[in-house]
Amino acid sequence: MKEFRIGQTDALIIVDVQRDFCPGGALPVPYGDRVVPVLNEYICIFKAAGAYIFATRDWHPPNHVSFKLYGGIWPLHCIQGTRGAEFHPDLMLPEEAHVISKATDPSRKCYSGFDGTELEKELSKRGLKRVFVGGLATDYCVKNTVIDAVKLGFKAVLLLDAIRGINRKREDSEEAIVEMVNSGAKTAVTRDKHVYPHRFTATN
Numbered sequence: 001m002k003e004f005r006i007g008q009t010d011a012l013i014i015v016d017v018q019r020d021f022c023p024g025g026a027l028p029v030p031y032g033d034r035v036v037p038v039l040n041e042y043i044c045i046f047k048a049a050g051a052y053i054f055a056t057r058d059w060h061p062p063n064h065v066s067f068k069l070y071g072g073i074w075p076l077h078c079i080q081g082t083r084g085a086e087f088h089p090d091l092m093l094p095e096e097a098h099v100i101s102k103a104t105d106p107s108r109k110c111y112s113g114f115d116g117t118e119l120e121k122e123l124s125k126r127g128l129k130r131v132f133v134g135g136l137a138t139d140y141c142v143k144n145t146v147i148d149a150v151k152l153g154f155k156a157v158l159l160l161d162a163i164r165g166i167n168r169k170r171e172d173s174e175e176a177i178v179e180m181v182n183s184g185a186k187t188a189v190t191r192d193k194h195v196y197p198h199r200f201t202a203t204n
Contacts, residue, residue, distance in 0.1 A: 004132075004157065004188055006049040011128045012042055013149075014055040015113060015135030015142050017091050020077040020084035022136075027077040029137045029164050033088060038162040039134055040092045041190050047094060052128060055093055056113035056135075056145070059085060059101035066109050080104075098122055112144035120152055130155040132188070134162030139172040146180045156185040 020026040022033040046053050058078035066072035078085040087093060100119045103110050113119050123131065131149050133156060135142055142163050149156040158180050165173030181187065 006046060006051050006132075008050050009127060009129045010046070010049070011052040011054055011123060011126075011131050012046045013113060013119075013131050013133045013135075013145065014039055014043075014053070014091070014093070014097075015133060015145055016056055016058055016078075016137070017088050017135050018057055018078055018084065019086050019088060020058075022088055025077070026075055026084050029166050032136050032164045033090075035135060035162045035164055036088050036090045038159075038190065040090075042132070042134065042159065042162060043092055043094065045190070046132075052123075052126060053094060053097040054100055054113075054119065054122070055087065055091075055097050056100045056102055056117075056119070056141070057085065057087065058103050058141075060103050061106045063106045064103065065107055066103070070106075072109070078103075110144075111141045112148040113141070114145065114148040114152065123154065128154075130157065132157045132159055134159035136164060138163040138165035139168075139176040140166060143176040143180055146185050147183045150184045156180075156183075158185050158187045159189070160187050161189040 021029050043053060059080050060078050062079050063070060066074050067076050100113055100117050102113055102117050110116055131154050133142060133146050146156050146158055167173050
């Protein structure tokens with residue numbers, strides 16, 4: 001069984017694990033909070049390996065074009081400086097984690113952590129070659145972040161046990177995973193984390 005060994009040219013990218021995307025939030029992903037303990041396991045693995053950790057967040061101005069009030073499809077969510085825009089309180093982000101704010105331009109829709117941000121620059125200047133991606137939501141921001149990572153020349157690994165989808169259509173998440181794999185991404189889970197503290201298992 002193939003395993004990934006984490007090293008100092010790897011990065012963990014945690015996508016949008018914010019209060020508004022979890023139960024009780026303004027735009028809750030069903031069971032979105034269930035990614036938190038799994039991501040905490042990944043955080044421990046990457047810290048132990050001396051690898052980098054990034055966390056993206058929606059950081060919308062109140063008049064963002066994605067909101068229904070302004071012609072979009074989403075309710076108000078993750079507005080800059082609000083409680084809903086905070087990371088989930090149980091997410092154990094280390095102090096050294098790099099926070100990437102996205103969707104800050106009120107006139108521009110974007111889902112990817114790379115779209116209009118410094119993420120590519122921050123990865124490249126550290127010589128990072130491979131990104132492991134988990135978070136919310138599978139069918140939107142996770143999908144676009146993974147696909148953009150591949151397009152930009154990074155090796156991308158989707159963390160299947162650390163994602164949840166909105167599923168406006170029931171099959172959306174499944175189709176998103178297929179799309180990510182078809183783009184060139186690999187997939188993995190933490191199945192053997194206790195035996196190999198710096199490794200985990202590939203699924204494809």
